[in-house]
Amino acid sequence: MNSVVNQTRSLDERERAVLVLEDGTRFEGEAYGAVGSTFGEAVFSTGMTGYQETLTDPSYHKQVVVMTAPHVGNTGVNDDDAESKRIWVSGYVVRDPALRPSNWRSQRTLEDDLREQDVVGICGVDTRALTRHLRERGAMRVGIFSGPDDIEGDLVEKVAEQPLMAGAELASEVSTERAYVVPAVGDKRFTVAALDLGIKAMTPQRMAERGIEVHVLPATSTIDEIRAVKPDGVFFSNGPGDPATAPQVEVLREVLRAGIPFFGICFGNQLLGRALGFGTYKLKYGHRGINQPVMDRRTGKVEITAHNHGFAVDAPLDGDVEAPAGAEFGRVRVSHVCLNDDVVEGLECLDIPAFSVQYHPEAAAGPHDAAYLFDRFVELLETTAGGKH
Numbered sequence: 493m494n495s496v497v498n499q500t501r502s503l504d505e506r507e508r509a510v511l512v513l514e515d516g517t518r519f520e521g522e523a524y525g526a527v528g529s530t531f532g533e534a535v536f537s538t539g540m541t542g543y544q545e546t547l548t549d550p551s552y553h554k555q556v557v558v559m560t561a562p563h564v565g566n567t568g569v570n571d572d573d574a575e576s577k578r579i580w581v582s583g584y585v586v587r588d589p590a591l592r593p594s595n596w597r598s599q600r601t602l603e604d605d606l607r608e609q610d611v612v613g614i615c616g617v618d619t620r621a622l623t624r625h626l627r628e629r630g631a632m633r634v635g636i637f638s639g640p641d642d643i644e645g646d647l648v649e650k651v652a653e654q655p656l657m658a659g660a661e662l663a664s665e666v667s668t669e670r671a672y673v674v675p676a677v678g679d680k681r682f683t684v685a686a687l688d689l690g691i692k693a694m695t696p697q698r699m700a701e702r703g704i705e706v707h708v709l710p711a712t713s714t715i716d717e718i719r720a721v722k723p724d725g726v727f728f729s730n731g732p733g734d735p736a737t738a739p740q741v742e743v744l745r746e747v748l749r750a751g752i753p754f755f756g757i758c759f760g761n762q763l764l765g766r767a768l769g770f771g772t773y774k775l776k777y778g779h780r781g782i783n784q785p786v787m788d789r790r791t792g793k794v795e796i797t798a799h800n801h802g803f804a805v806d807a808p809l810d811g812d813v814e815a816p817a818g819a820e821f822g823r824v825r826v827s828h829v830c831l832n833d834d835v836v837e838g839l840e841c842l843d844i845p846a847f848s849v850q851y852h853p854e855a856a857a858g859p860h861d862a863a864y865l866f867d868r869f870v871e872l873l874e875t876t877a878g879g880k881h
């Protein structure tokens with residue numbers, strides 16, 4: 493049987509590994525995935541399922557992901573659920589890896605993929621204790637070391653030499669090099685230019701299912717390159733790094749000035765915030781998982797949503813405000829808010845056709861509560877179709 497052939501090594505056959513945080517805290521464990529050393533920002537995800545989608549989400553570039561779910565790898569991996577062509581996390585921390593994956597869709601073990609793609613991980617770590625530590629002290633740099641040579645020397649110093657996530661420009665490192673088209677499913681109704689800042693495969697798919705032909709463009713695209721596809725609307729995707737250093741904000745201002753309908757997700761929400769003149773800031777430890785409660789303030793409905801963000805938009809929660817960047821952008825409203833901590837989860841422009849959310853309506857993985865946002869984008873395209881842009 494497939495699942496027996498794919499059996500993963502048991503804990504006592506593994507190399508010793510150690511996880512070291514920049515504050516000097518150490519967790520001992522065993523090597524999981526590739527053996528070697530790796531660095532990144534330590535963040536935790538509270539998703540009980542969806543590890544394949546998490547690992548392949550380009551927003552996790554340069555992050556070491558800690559899973560709070562104690563058992564990881566149970567359903568193996570397959571060729572259908574990846575959200576991009578490779579694993580992007582820079583390291584992976586699990587408590588108890590499944591020894592035998594069991595699922596009718598499983599094609600390989602998770603550890604096969606981690607090793608093949610040279611992703612260093614660690615298992616046998618009390619990931620809940622590590623999560624509590626990160627929650628109290630905040631996200632910080634981390635290293636994972638396994639293998640006799642890697643584990644030598646002053647490991648805390650090696651971790652402290654690594655670049656910080658604050659100030660990092662990373663979208664250009666994960667974006668597509670060439671533009672490509674995701675065709676509309678059924679009759680084509682609209683054309684959308686989607687800037688790939690780290691886009692997940694399911695996102696253009698959700699638009700295509702609604703009759704949108706999606707032109708996915710590199711992160712470095714200019715306003716002229718965007719205009720060249722004659723878009724009915726523009727979309728900015730999720731992506732890694734600090735929104736404060738993203739050069740795409742200027743391009744987005746041009747889009748908004750031209751009155752082209754705009755929808756942004758996650759990094760795209762942060763860039764809309766900055767284009768409108770709001771600040772962004774780093775959260776203490778961020779939101780990552782598929783079980784985060786958000787309220788849509790337009791309807792009062794609460795959705796359970798998928799999140800992956802370490803930064804957030806600094807905009808006032810009460811009342812509509814003039815966009816700080818200038819009168820040309822009109823009034824703005826915070827449309828969605830996270831019920832755990834009142835973090836801004838969505839923005840809606842009242843005078844220009846633009847809105848965005850901080851979370852992931854494409855829901856890969858995650859509950860589908862927020863799928864209506866793609867319908868809202870279609871409605872925006874319908875009401876502005878034939879406009880002068």
Ligand SMILES: NC(=O)CC[C@H](N)C(=O)O
Pocket residue numbers: 551729730731732733734735757758759760800801802803804
């Ligand atoms: N998923 C995303 O788009 C993340 C956006 C940004 N890099 C953050 O961490 O907040």
